[in-house]
Amino acid sequence: KQEVTQIPAALSVPEGENLVLNCSFTDSAIYNLQWFRQDPGKGLTSLLLIQSSQREQTSGRLNASLDKSSGRSTLYIAASQPGDSATYLCAVMDYGQNFVFGPGTRLSVLP
């Protein structure tokens, strides 16, 4: 059974710092991996989708990498801003269309 973990559980940084969020999964037979952002009490916003055949995806200040063989993905946020404060969730989809979420990293960017 696929298990997804995220480290750290919470992170507080001053504005302008570059930071890395980590996601690990136990079963490397994944179809894709998706990073989401969730604001308190709100819905999930898709940030980046990486197919199993890809190594990384970039969107603006965000870069996500995938190392399927080691069961890891990282989300890199450059020049963090207070508006980036949210919970960041990674989720992996297997070939059976099962989508498993990690517990999330709660990020606070201080002005």
Next chain:
Amino acid sequence: AAGVIQSPRHLIKEKRETATLKCYPIPRHDTVYWYQQGPGQDPQFLISFYEKMQSDKGSIPDRFSAQQFSDYHSELNMSSLELGDSALYFCASSRRGMDNEQFFGPGTRLTVL
């Protein structure tokens, strides 16, 4: 661009009542997923539908049922509600063959008193 629509956005019910949540996927999306997110928890997959047929089943209680209709909208029916059913219920849609990227709706917040 059109997004996933969920209704209602908020719902308050009493124990043992029933509730119906609706989801309208993005146009041309053929797959719908339902998730339950309890307070402080990560979303848990409940059930999915592809082309109006049940595709996969997660941790959905027997008291819940769901279906996808001919217009691709989906409804999650919840009966004999319990206090523990209080949660955010998300619907997501995707189009098979288009990366299967899931787009989430804003969620329905269900409170069971």
